[in-house]
Amino acid sequence: MFLMLHIVLxxxxxxxxxxxxxxxxxxxxxxxxxxxxxxxxxxxxxxxxSTNTVCVPCNPGWFMDHPNGLTMCLKCRQCxxxxxxxxxxxxxxxxxxxxxxxxxxxxxxxxxxxSCDICVRHSNAPxxxxxxxxxxxxxxxxxxxxxxxxxxxxEMSLSCVKWTDCSEKxxxxxxxxxxxxxxxxxxxxxxxxxxxxxxxxPAVLIPPAFLLAFLLWRKKAFGKKKEVQAEQPxxxxxxxxxxxxxxxxIGEPSYA
Numbered sequence: 605m606f607l608m609l610h611i612v613l614x615x616x617x618x619x620x621x622x623x624x625x626x627x628x629x630x631x632x633x634x635x636x637x638x639x640x641x642x643x644x645x646x647x648x649x650x651x652x653x654s655t656n657t658v659c660v661p662c663n664p665g666w667f668m669d670h671p672n673g674l675t676m677c678l679k680c681r682q683c684x685x686x687x688x689x690x691x692x693x694x695x696x697x698x699x700x701x702x703x704x705x706x707x708x709x710x711x712x713x714x715x716x717x718x719s720c721d722i723c724v725r726h727s728n729a730p731x732x733x734x735x736x737x738x739x740x741x742x743x744x745x746x747x748x749x750x751x752x753x754x755x756x757x758x759e760m761s762l763s764c765v766k767w768t769d770c771s772e773k774x775x776x777x778x779x780x781x782x783x784x785x786x787x788x789x790x791x792x793x794x795x796x797x798x799x800x801x802x803x804x805x806p807a808v809l810i811p812p813a814f815l816l817a818f819l820l821w822r823k824k825a826f827g828k829k830k831e832v833q834a835e836q837p838x839x840x841x842x843x844x845x846x847x848x849x850x851x852x853x854i855g856e857p858s859y860a
Contacts, residue, residue, distance in 0.1 A: 681703065681719070726744055733749055768781075
């Protein structure tokens with residue numbers, strides 16, 4: 605029992621002081637405080653009492669972003685297209701890959717600064733709403749209902765349109781508007797008075813006009829007839845006047 609306690613005490617005295625005495629730029633290994641490798645490097649061989657730490661660069665596809673005493677670099681992150689992600693900054697020996705979301709998606713969760721881990725599709729503003737904030741790679745789309753008296757008929761509308769005022773166009777409203785469609789206007793009903801006047805006035809005026817023309821024509825024709833009749837007796841009397849012929853016996857009239 606005494607021997608076991610002695611061994612534990614010797615181990616504690618051998619290794620613990622060295623561990624406590626290592627500086628922040630050192631790492632403890634095998635009872636030694638070895639200098640750490642710089643970012644982008646890894647340990648190839650640990651130091652000894654007579655040799656320093658041997659460091660080598662990380663291989664392609666691997667990185668180390670802090671001073672370390674590790675013998676292996678860290679594997680670069682993969683931005684999975686199947687998760688709607690794409691590369692924002694490529695991995696190199698001292699920095700991990702930075703991922704961002706594909707267009708139409710935004711980052712809803714990230715473990716590290718400037719690199720996304722979960723992408724979600726942007727929300728879609730339906731008809732009847734207007735977009736108040738366009739979606740980005742870190743924020744979703746924001747939208748609100750169209751105010752009363754306005755509408756939007758398409759998805760992702762950036763503004764709402766005011767309902768048409770039919771009276772301004774000398775038209776009459778036949779259907780009210782709503783959040784997704786405009787008011788329906790139609791032309792005012794046409795009055796039949798112009799048509800009635802257009803057809804009625806000629807119908808009223810034409811018969812008297814024809815009658816007047818007929819009377820004038822008849823009067824004129826009657827006048828001509830009277831003139832002819834007045835001339836005819838003179839011609840008859842002229843034709844019936846006896847013609848005196850000269851008889852062979854001078855002094856004795858002869859009648860035909």
